[in-house]
Amino acid sequence: MIDVRRLQILAEVARHGSFNRAAAELRLTPSAVSQQISALERAVGSAVVERSTRGVELTEAGRLLVASAEAVTAELSRTRKELDRLAHARTDRMTVATFTSGGQRLLPAALRRLAAERPGVEFTVLEQEPEDSLPQVRSGAADLALVYHFDGPPPVGPDDRTGLIWTPLMDDPMFVVLPAAHPLAGRDTLTIAELAGERWVHGCLEMGDMLDRYAAMAGYEPRVACRGTDYVFAQSLVRAEVGISMIPQVALVADQGGLVPVPLTPPGPTRYVGVVTARRRRPDPLTEALLQSLRDTVAALPAAV
Numbered sequence: 001m002i003d004v005r006r007l008q009i010l011a012e013v014a015r016h017g018s019f020n021r022a023a024a025e026l027r028l029t030p031s032a033v034s035q036q037i038s039a040l041e042r043a044v045g046s047a048v049v050e051r052s053t054r055g056v057e058l059t060e061a062g063r064l065l066v067a068s069a070e071a072v073t074a075e076l077s078r079t080r081k082e083l084d085r086l087a088h089a090r091t092d093r094m095t096v097a098t099f100t101s102g103g104q105r106l107l108p109a110a111l112r113r114l115a116a117e118r119p120g121v122e123f124t125v126l127e128q129e130p131e132d133s134l135p136q137v138r139s140g141a142a143d144l145a146l147v148y149h150f151d152g153p154p155p156v157g158p159d160d161r162t163g164l165i166w167t168p169l170m171d172d173p174m175f176v177v178l179p180a181a182h183p184l185a186g187r188d189t190l191t192i193a194e195l196a197g198e199r200w201v202h203g204c205l206e207m208g209d210m211l212d213r214y215a216a217m218a219g220y221e222p223r224v225a226c227r228g229t230d231y232v233f234a235q236s237l238v239r240a241e242v243g244i245s246m247i248p249q250v251a252l253v254a255d256q257g258g259l260v261p262v263p264l265t266p267p268g269p270t271r272y273v274g275v276v277t278a279r280r281r282r283p284d285p286l287t288e289a290l291l292q293s294l295r296d297t298v299a300a301l302p303a304a305v
Helices: 004-016 019-026 030-044 060-088 100-105 107-117 130-139 205-218 231-239 285-299
Strands: 049-052 055-058 093-098 122-127 144-149 164-172 174-179 199-202 223-227 245-248 259-263 271-278
Touching (some): 004 030, 093 107, 093 285, 107 285, 144 285, 174 231
Antiparallel strands (some): 049 055, 164 271, 174 245
């Protein structure tokens, strides 16, 4: 039988790439960590790490075990929460991780719907980018994460071994946001190729990288007025005529006074919004209820701006 504690120690070794750093994190001696890894290797009958002067690297067997360790740790964390709730008859609690614009546009309505159906639920919301929220779900620190990705595959694949499930929620089309007085503000659609020479205000660092790529395909290098990390801030600068911006529909501000959003047509990026939950033996009714509430919220969104 594989010892869960030894799996957790292996996961720390993998995260730090060193027995010494893992030992410091676990408050053990390096020798104790080494002994536990050796015992794990005897139990599975295979080497799980390769030691070198550069540090420690996982073998294929080690990578498989670390993926299992993350899933087991998350399941134990969720079980502890459930046992605690049963033992103390506490109010249902739910922790949700979300990216900023999803937390502004989608999550509040979904939480209101769920609260109306299940009075007394206490919500904790973590504002995080997907790369930070996925580990929270994987570890059991969050029950659900509202996340996004741009072009390419979703952040959780169908054969994910770390215990996560990706559920697509909506396509989030991109708009070029212009000052109301801009010469192109009357257009029905725009392409990135038509925007050569414009100054850009970015509301997301990843958006800047994508614009560079698509602009290069169109044969020009974009001029950047601001590389920000907030779509609302970016749109305030567009309103001040500092430049134009590329904004996902979900992130468009409600007050569009002084702004004109024009749909962006291919070739160009698209944002996709989805939900990441933990793979469980028995579905969690509260998590399933919030997922359905998010679906209902998306279905109620206007079809176009």
